Amino acid sequence: MITVENNNYQELTDTALKVREHIIRMSTDGGCFTGASLSAVDLIVYLYSRFLNISKDNLNNPERDYLFLSKGHDVPALYGTFAELGLLEKERLKNHLLLNDHIYWHPNTKIPGIEFHSGSLGHLPSVAIGVAMDLKISGSTNKVICILGDGELNEGTCWEAMLVANAYKLDNLLFVVDRNHFQANMRTEDLIPLEPLADKFEAFGAAVKRINGHSFAELDEAFGAFPFQAGKFNVIIADTVRGKGLPSIQERADRWFCNFNADEIEQLLLELHGQHNTTLTSETLVVR
Amino acid sequence: MSYEELLTQTALANEQVIVMTAENRALVRNLPGILGKRFIDTGITEQTMIGAAAGLALRGRTPIVHALAAFLTMRAFEFVRTDVGIANLPVKLSSFIPGFLSDGNGPTHQAIEDISIMRGIPNITVFAPADEDDLVKMLPQIWESKSPAYTRINTRKTSYVHEPFTPGKAEVISEGSDVTILTYGLLFEQALIAVEMLKSEGLSVGLINMRSLKPVDEQAILKASAQSKLVVTLEDHFLTGGLYTIVAEVLLKHRTTANVLPMALNEKWFRPALLPSVLEHEGFTGKQIAEKILGYQTAHNQPQILTPEFSE
Numbered sequence: 001m002i003t004v005e006n007n008n009y010q011e012l013t014d015t016a017l018k019v020r021e022h023i024i025r026m027s028t029d030g031g032c033f034t035g036a037s038l039s040a041v042d043l044i045v046y047l048y049s050r051f052l053n054i055s056k057d058n059l060n061n062p063e064r065d066y067l068f069l070s071k072g073h074d075v076p077a078l079y080g081t082f083a084e085l086g087l088l089e090k091e092r093l094k095n096h097l098l099l100n101d102h103i104y105w106h107p108n109t110k111i112p113g114i115e116f117h118s119g120s121l122g123h124l125p126s127v128a129i130g131v132a133m134d135l136k137i138s139g140s141t142n143k144v145i146c147i148l149g150d151g152e153l154n155e156g157t158c159w160e161a162m163l164v165a166n167a168y169k170l171d172n173l174l175f176v177v178d179r180n181h182f183q184a185n186m187r188t189e190d191l192i193p194l195e196p197l198a199d200k201f202e203a204f205g206a207a208v209k210r211i212n213g214h215s216f217a218e219l220d221e222a223f224g225a226f227p228f229q230a231g232k233f234n235v236i237i238a239d240t241v242r243g244k245g246l247p248s249i250q251e252r253a254d255r256w257f258c259n260f261n262a263d264e265i266e267q268l269l270l271e272l273h274g275q276h277n278t279t280l281t282s283e284t285l286v287v288r
Numbered sequence: 289m290s291y292e293e294l295l296t297q298t299a300l301a302n303e304q305v306i307v308m309t310a311e312n313r314a315l316v317r318n319l320p321g322i323l324g325k326r327f328i329d330t331g332i333t334e335q336t337m338i339g340a341a342a343g344l345a346l347r348g349r350t351p352i353v354h355a356l357a358a359f360l361t362m363r364a365f366e367f368v369r370t371d372v373g374i375a376n377l378p379v380k381l382s383s384f385i386p387g388f389l390s391d392g393n394g395p396t397h398q399a400i401e402d403i404s405i406m407r408g409i410p411n412i413t414v415f416a417p418a419d420e421d422d423l424v425k426m427l428p429q430i431w432e433s434k435s436p437a438y439t440r441i442n443t444r445k446t447s448y449v450h451e452p453f454t455p456g457k458a459e460v461i462s463e464g465s466d467v468t469i470l471t472y473g474l475l476f477e478q479a480l481i482a483v484e485m486l487k488s489e490g491l492s493v494g495l496i497n498m499r500s501l502k503p504v505d506e507q508a509i510l511k512a513s514a515q516s517k518l519v520v521t522l523e524d525h526f527l528t529g530g531l532y533t534i535v536a537e538v539l540l541k542h543r544t545t546a547n548v549l550p551m552a553l554n555e556k557w558f559r560p561a562l563l564p565s566v567l568e569h570e571g572f573t574g575k576q577i578a579e580k581i582l583g584y585q586t587a588h589n590q591p592q593i594l595t596p597e598f599s600e
Contacts, residue, residue, distance in 0.1 A: 062347070109375070116346065120370050126336040127371060130343020130351075137306075137325045138347075157367075160336045167331065 009216035015084050016045045017272070020245045022080030022093055024260075024268045030097040031259025032105060033073040035249055039180035039213070039240035040074040040147065044081045046219040047145065056087050059112050065142050068128045071149035071178060072106040072118030079103060079111070087113045122155025125175065129165055132173040143226065144173045151183025154192050159204065165233040166205030174226060174234040175206070178213065180242040186253050197237055206235040213238025246271055248278040259283070289424045291315050291382075291443050295352065298431055299323055305431075306344050309354040310337045312384055315441065316354060334359045338367035338379070345377035352431065357383035357399030357440065358390070361406055372436045373409040379436050381406075386416075386440040387473055387524030388558065388566050389596060395557040404529025406438040407502040413455065414502040416440040418476030419448065426453040426499060444596065446477050450497070458505035461495040467581055468494035468512035470531060471522040472501060478567065478593075479522055481574025485588045486581060498531060509538045513546035520549045520581060524572070527552040551577065564593035 019041050027034040048054060052065040069078055076096075082088035088111065095101030102110035106119030118124050128146040135142050152158060165173055179197070181188055188194050198208045207228035211218040219238070228234050242251055246268055249255035260268065260282050270276035289297075292315055299305040300322070307319050308328045320327045330337040334355050341351035353360070360383050361368070372379045383402060390397040407414045413435050417423040420443045430437045433455065451459050458470075467486065471479045476497050486493045494516055496508055513519050513535075521532040532550040539545055551572070559569045567573045571580065575590040 116342075116371075117374060120366065123339055123367065123371055126339025126367070127343040127346070129336065130340035130345075131347055132343075133328060133340060134306075134344050134347035134349060157335050157339070160333045161339070164330050164333060164336050164340070168328075 012042075012045055012049055012216050015049060015081070016041050018084050019045055019077060019080035020272055021269060022083060023076045024246075024265060024272065026076045026079075026093060026096045027258045027268075028260050028262065028265050031257060032076050032096070033256060034076075034258035035182070035243040035252070035255045036071070036149070036180070037074040037076040038244045038246065039242045040071070040077045040178045041080070041244065042214045042216065043147070043176065043178060043219065043238050043240070044077050045084075046216055046223070048081050048085055050220065051223045052143070052145065054113070063140065063142060066115050066128070066131050066144045068115055068118070068124040068144070068146040069107050070118055070121065070124030070128075070146050071152055074149070074178065075105070075107045078107065078114075082111075082113055121149070121152040122157035125158050125161035126164070128173060129161055129168070129170060132165070132170040133168060135172055136168070136170065142172070145176060146173070147176050147178060149183075150177055150179045150181065150188050150194060150197075153177070153194055154183070162201070162204040162206065162233070169231040170233045171227045171229070171231055174236065176236045176238055178240055179237050180240040182242045182251075182253060182256065184256055201235040201237075205232060207232040208235045208237065210237040210239065213240035214244060246278075248280055290420065291423060291427075291441060292318060294424045294427055295319065296322055298428070299326065299352075302350070304349050306341075306349045306351045307354075308337055308341055308351050310334045310359070312355050315382065315384060315443075334364035335367045338364045339371050341379045342367075342371035342375060342377050345372075345379050346375075350378050350380065350431065352380040352382060354382045354384060356390075356397060357386035357402050358397050361399055361402040361438070365405060368406070368412070369409045373411050376411040377436060378434050380431055381436075381438045382441050383438065384441050386442075388563060388570075388572070389442065389474060391563040391566055391596065392560050394560040398557050400525050400553055400557070401529060402438070402440065403501055403523075403525050403531070404533070407534075408529070411436055412502070413437045413500075415500055416472040417442050417499060418450065418473065418497045419444045419446040421446070421448065422450045422453075422476075422497065422499065425450050429453055429455055440473055442474050444474055444477065444594075446480075448476075448480065453499065456500050456503035456505060458508040459497040459499055460508060461497060462493065463512075464492040464494035464516055466491040466493060466516060467518040467520060468496060468516040469520045469522055469577075470496045470498055470509065470512065470535065472498040472531065473524060475522050475524055475572060478572060478574040478577055481591060482577040482581070485575060485578035485586060488588070489578075489582060489586065501531065501534060504534055504538065506538045506542070509535055510542055510544070513539060513544065517547060518549060518581070519546050520551060520577075522551045522572075522577060525552055527554040549581065551580065562595050564595060567593055
């Protein structure tokens with residue numbers, strides 16, 4: 001484990017900025033889930049840079065840590081991170097939605113580093129539990145992380161899985177909720193309210209931490225405390241902002257899935273660097 | 289040898305085997321004490337059990353999972369399809385009380401579309417043993433295979449001694465020029481009775497225990513269709529998607545046809561009762577099968593049908 005001095009996060013900040021550039025560039029020629037990906041960037045960059053024992057050299061090593069992206073539609077954030085950290089050639093991101101590669105809207109195991117395909121919400125909590133169970137049986141100490149969307153928590157199988165994680169005392173398992181406060185079409189609290197969310201997880205037997213998912217210092221402190229409590233499965237609620245980094249799409253219900261034109265992409269790249277306010281004219285795609 | 293004895297022997301011989309159940313312990317009563325941590329009961333959570341089985345398989349395990357057939361195939365369908373099927377993981381599904389074996393439970397528990405929906409998933413193999421002897425002859429190869437598998441668990445005892453099993457091969461019990469009955473699962477028992485009655489009525493009768501429904505023995509189907517005037521598909525399954533459909537697909541694929549009489553549940557659930565009454569009510573006793581084929585009543589006596597020992 002790398003020990004990090006407080007405030008030593010410039011490298012992560014730089015990486016996250018580049019990952020956001022990748023996501024913007026993938027938001028054209030068919031588009032992607034831009035808003036949902038941008039909220040997860042800092043979390044995913046942090047995990048692969050500082051927390052997980054996962055590198056290009058150990059992707060098939062049974063002693064590696066496991067990351068399961070149950071909220072599969074934010075995979076551009078993961079691919080962007082892979083590209084920046086050398087797990088995936090940057091050139092391949094240009095193959096988004098092309099038949100010559102396997103980079104599409106949801107994760108799949110043809111991309112090295114993807115542990116399991118996802119896209120259908122509420123599946124990977126149980127798959128992660130199976131891996132965590134095997135690690136317990138085998139006496140291995142690998143960590144198992146499963147990233148969930150907050151909208152995904154509507155799926156009953158998330159909660160069913162937590163009953164089982166509690167029963168089997170899977171303290172090697174950590175669910176991270178990308179709490180960007182939106183589900184596909186609207187704010188979570190306007191459709192299926194989730195709060196008080198930490199109380200819900202605690203009632204299911206979890207040890208819970210709630211942090212600002214865009215603060216590397218808070219991410220560092222929370223993940224650094226893992227495992228939180230012996231015999232309890234772990235939950236981190238990372239409060240995030242959908243569309244984080246782009247004021248013109250930030251927290252907008254209608255910019256979950258985006259397919260921008262070339263001019264808008266260039267404007268958004270400038271906007272990301274604080275140099276511009278983008279005028280978006282492309283069609284708003286609410287539901288995919 | 290019983291199912292549980294075979295499972296115990298298999299799990300003790302292979303450390304990679306994990307026995308799982310969604311709190312359906314009828315077939316695995318003694319396994320918790322024997323296997324310790326390699327026995328996992330996830331409670332009444334068929335979906336989570338299948339997802340977790342996929343996770344265990346990712347780590348190199350071979351999970352053998354147990355649940356009632358209706359919930360294993362339908363409650364957990366998307367998990368089987370998406371987590372086991374797409375990933376092509378060696379998860380072994382043991383389905384309890386499939387078909388008529390749910391006897392008195394009622395339509396909520398009737399898995400009579402299980403063959404149809406499981407065989408519709410790419411990579412998943414599908415098996416239906418005729419009785420306990422057939423079951424324990426089939427399972428070692430099903431469990432050793434790297435493919436995901438769905439098996440209709442049938443622990444009924446008959447006096448029939450089956451041939452060794454080869455996946456994708458049917459067991460040809462007899463051949464006949466007048467009629468050949470193709471069947472699988474517990475109706476094999478009644479088919480044996482029907483065959484004797486039909487023979488005593490002067491017919492040349494064949495009987496095939498299909499055993500392996502996916503992959504299916506196409507040559508056995510084609511041969512029976514070519515040499516018999518009538519082919520009967522006999523199954524405790526909806527008419528749609530089961531053996532009748534499989535036979536139709538095979539004949540069409542090979543650009544041939546046959547005179548086929550299906551005996552299945554056509555757009556209906558069956559009347560819940562104890563198994564002997566279910567078979568009688570739905571017209572699936574050996575005598576009723578024979579008489580439907582003959583087209584007339586006979587003086588034959590239907591042997592007594594034993595009520596299943598299990599219940600849960």
